[in-house]
Amino acid sequence: MSVDTEQTLPWPSYREYFSVLKTTAANITVLCSICRKEYSTSKTSSSNLRKHLEEFDSKKRKAEHGPTVGEKRHAGGSSTQTRRHCLAATSRPKALSQSRIDRLIVNFVVADMQCFSVVENEQFRSLINAMQPSATVLNRKSLVNQIDILYREQKASLIATLEKVSTVCCTADCWTASNRVFGETVQEDLDFVANSITDVLDSGSNNDSSQEIHLPRHRRCAAHTLNLVASVDAENAGNNVAYREMARTAMYAVAKALDILQGEQYMYMGVLQPTLHSLLRYQRSLPPLKYCTPLASSLQEAVTKRFSQALEDADLALAAAVHPKFKLSWMTEERKAATLRLLEEECRTLETFCNENAATSEGSDEDDLFFQLPPVSTSCSEVQQWVSDPGTDTSELAKFPKIKKIFIQRNTGIPSSAPAERLFSKGRDIFSIKRGKLSDANFEKQLILKCNEFCK
Structure with missing residues (x-):
């Protein structure tokens, strides 16, 4: 066989x-x-x-x-x-229409973040003509015009989506990369949410002055700050060579906090303070480390120093208080009472605003105006029910309308710009010499089209 x-x-x-x-x-x-x-x-x-x-x-x-x-x-x-x-x-080759060929070329340039001049390359033109002899290859000017038209359509769609939300979070890290800092801001295109934007940035010194002048209230990127704690500040313990044997124990909490803040599971501002307090609690609870006491001490001091403002920020505490996973359980009694008062005040403000709108829209009865009857407040009862509710999932917010509004307002911002940096990594070697002539406007158009799954 x-x-x-x-x-x-x-x-x-x-x-x-x-x-x-x-x-x-x-x-x-x-x-x-x-x-x-x-x-x-x-x-x-x-x-x-x-x-x-x-x-x-x-x-x-x-x-x-x-x-x-x-x-x-x-x-x-x-x-x-x-x-x-x-x-x-x-x-027999399948004939494609000229519009389909143009669209495929645009898809190729956008999806692979190619230089616009690639369509002028003789080998590229030969490739297209070999597959479709009757095709006319776009020149650079036509390509830019088509991308501009598609960009405007995509941008209008994004703005229409953002108009439906009350709060927006953005990052300026890409704007300040490679010493390309400009005074213009994204709010020029988002006037309708200009007062509801939170910026999340790294801790570079080049951001300090620009944010005071041009940008709205911003938060330092917690992941970047923790990276500084784990790298720059941890070097203070480098003189003790033997500490490396127990470094993993000392660094565990910092690494865990970084995973939480850089991940996409807890993309809420209310996660920051509970994470920092858990990190400090872990560092304080460590037993005496024979070789790593200098490292553990350096990390604890660095977190306390670098996050001193964030640890005492009342707004961040409020963001955690309206997060179902944390609420007030992680706070000290003194901090818990202060945050509870702040939460009740926020709910009363929302209630007053809603009552005023209702009175304006429906009109007031003449007798009510005469007696000036005070409205019945339900804010305190909702806060107490929220604090005592055992649910830990965000779906529980549907039962507490005022708490939900505060949650959206306070937790739309994220504690780290790391997820957004993954977005801009799609730009590939955008700052290299061969892409040096690419304007910021054209880069923006390619990136928006690419990241919004335009190329299908």
Whole structure:
């Protein structure tokens, strides 16, 4: 017996369904691509193969594998005619419209963040013309115009989406990269949410002065600050060589906090303070470390120093208080009482605002104006119910309308700009020499189209 893995069936119409496993002097052993079973047939007759195919339900076979062998023969005549017809059909190139070709070129440039000048490359033009001889390849100017039109459409769609929300969080890290700092801000295009924007930035000194002048209230990127704690500040313990043996224990809390703040599971501002307090609590609870006491002390001091403002920020405490996972359980009694008062005050403000709107829209009864009846406050009861509610999922917010509004307002911002930096990593080598002439406007257009799944 001889095994021949390169042998093909002598009947072309069956090659779609069977592949040859081995051959003998008189028979061929094949593997069925449908049922994955082996069958044997004579070299001079395909009847066994035909019978096997006919056993399957014709409708199922049509849906999954196309027409049967017999149907192929009836539709196209003899097997020779069928083979010629198939070869002719596959040899004819499918004609594409010029608009489709233009769109495919735009997709290629945007998806791969290519230079616009790639369409002027002779080899690129030859490639397109070889596949579609009648095609006209876009020049650079036409490409830029088409990208601009599509960008405007995508931008209008994004703005329409943002108009429906009350609070927006953005990052300015990309604007300040590679010493390309400008005084313009994203709010120029988002005037309708200009007063509800939180900026999250790294802790670079180049951001300090610009934010005082041009940008709204901003938060330092917590992940970047913790990286400084773990790298720059941790070097203070570098003089003690033996500490490395226990460094993993000392660094565990910092690494865990970084995973939480840089991840996408807890992208809420209310996560920051509970994470920092848990980090400090872990550092204080460490037993005396024979070799790593300098490192543990340096980390604890660095977190306390670098996050001193964030640890005492009342707004961050309020953001955590309206997060179902944390609420007030992680606070000291003194801090808990202060945050509870702040939360009740926020709810009363919301209630007053809603009552004023209702009175304005519905009008006031003359008798009510005379008696000046005070509205019945439900804020305190909602806060107490919220604090005592055992639920920890964000879906629980639906039961507390005022708390939900405060949650959206306080937790739309994120404690770290790391998720946004992953977005801008799609720009690839955008700051390299070969892309140096790419304007900021064109980079923005490519990035928006690419990240919004334009290329489909």
